[in-house]
Amino acid sequence: MGCFSCFSSKEKGRSRRHGGRRERSPAVPPEARPCNKHASPPRRTSNEGANYNNQTPINKPAPNNNIAAQTFTFRELAAVTKNFRQDSLIGEGGFGRVYKGKLGKTGQDVAVKQLDRNGLQGNREFLVEVLMLSLLHHPNLVNLIGYCADGDQRLLVYEYMSAGSLEDHLLDLPRGKAPLPWYTRMKIALDAAKGLEYLHDKANPPVIYRDLKSSNILLDQDFNAKLSDFGLAKLGPVGDKTHVSSRVMGTYGYCAPEYQRTGQLTVKSDVYSFGVVLLELITGKRAIDPTRKNEEQNLVCWAEPIFTNPRRLNELADPLLKGDHPAKGFNQAVAVAGMCVNSDASVRPVISDVVTALTFLGEGNEKIELIDSPAESASPNRPPSLKITASASDREKAVAEAMEWGRTGATKPMASRSMR
Incomplete structure (x- = not known):
């Protein structure tokens, strides 16, 4: 799973703004593969995520540094992105689409990632990202503003990075x-x-x-x-x-x-x-x-x-x-x-x-x-x-x-x- 940077553009599969590539690695000839002949490209599955059951939880930052992620309804995010209109689309890939929007209450520009309900995105990876970015705060980590988990809808809301990747x-x-x-x-x-x-x-x-x-x-x-x-x-x-x-x-x-x-x-x-x-x-x-x-x-x-x-x-x-x-x-x-x-x-x-x-x-x-x-x-x-x-x-x-x-x-x- 990934955030809004992990979506490739429609043009030649390259990334657009807030877009990288999250789909399977392209097939490459044997000459381009790792120098170890027995090594194979890493696999991506929808069920992989961090295992928190037997590990010590991350220490939460001090209250004044810990900004909890907001919860949004699907209707709210539809309004933010103008009903996910094409002219708001800033990237797309194998896991879904990313739209630029503006929060009505604060006027802040955001990137809203709408996960493909029929794609390879796993709920566990979705929860991993929400947990990680809710607890980890640093100027060089992207800021998660909030998320939506209405029914089978899964959306993530991030700060908008204007220069892309x-x-x-x-x-x-x-x-x-x-x-x-x-x-x-x-x-x-x-x-x-x-x-x-x-x-x-x-x-x-x-x-x-x-x-x-x-x-x-x-x-x-x-x-x-x-x-x-x-x-x-x-x-x-x-x-x-x-x-x-x-x-x-x-x-x-x-x-x-x-x-x-x-x-x-x-x-x-x-x-x-x-x-x-x-x-x-x-x-x-x-x-x-x-x-x-x-x-x-x-x-x-x-x-x-x-x-x-x-x-x-x-x-x-x-x-x-x-x-x-x-x-x-x-x-x-x-x-x-x-x-x-x-x-x-x-x-x-x-x-x-x-x-x-x-x-x-x-x-x-x-x-x-x-x-x-x-x-x-x-x-x-x-x-x-x-x-x-x-x-x-x-x-x-x-x-x-x-x-x-x-x-x-x-x-x-x-x-x-x-x-x-």
Whole structure:
């Protein structure tokens, strides 16, 4: 299940405003599939949802921060959307349609997702999203305003994100549309990372998002980014548990290889998905694109040998940027992406370290440098390592943590990709 970002447009199956793709992954030739010949694309079913029966409930925010979702009647939402008229339609896909509306009492613009009663949407996923977004509040998470469960009608009401999804502005741009500037891309990456950091580190127990992709990152008019679509979110491990087990679900091309193999889900699974999105931001290429050459159809598999060769890093740059990006900042972003998509989950950084690194990148002052010593570049299996030269006193702790990450994480050899 998903929120209004998960609906594809009528035109070529690409997303429209508030629209991503939630239907089954398109059939792709064997060459484009994960590098592990035995891996299969993750499955989506209508019965999958978070299992709350045997897990500790999420701690509710303080009363002044906990904004309960409103309940709407079907008649109220019909009025908001002008009886779901065609001219109010802003997206549609396999699970239903999304309409723009305006709440009569407050005048607030909203996006109303009407689930297809005959579709694959599951009641459990509907309830998961209502629960998650009612209890979790952060500037980088989409705000659920309310819902409707009249009879067999299921509708979700969200804040309206006027710029649509990241996918709309990054991938398969129409001719004449300006590409996102480099620092706007890094700001969006930072916002998405902050949303994940809240889910992983602030929620108790942690929440594993499980479906991070460019169509689930929504943008406002100032290109502030928010994570949407929490129907597949799952409570993370608590106590001495290292993972939660789950039926493999998500979006093909973004799922971590160990999750595809074993169904064991950790917060590092989200970090892998974030790394894929960061690669999309760097390259302007889709995670999976069967229209490219065979060796380039899987973005991670194509980028992996480039990570280990500093002389080839510029091959990853989106041609639409025409070189308009800082050299050190670009190399640093590539290094972060390379660590996030490492096949060894234990080597991937935690999301708080990613936030630290991207925070410095976002400032545009290149405080994080890429080490390119002969000793390091001589090893074909060693990715670039990090050195942070920031001196701001109020960030000394964060800098120290990121430096430790650079020494212990980035300097470890890249394991052979398990998806191969």
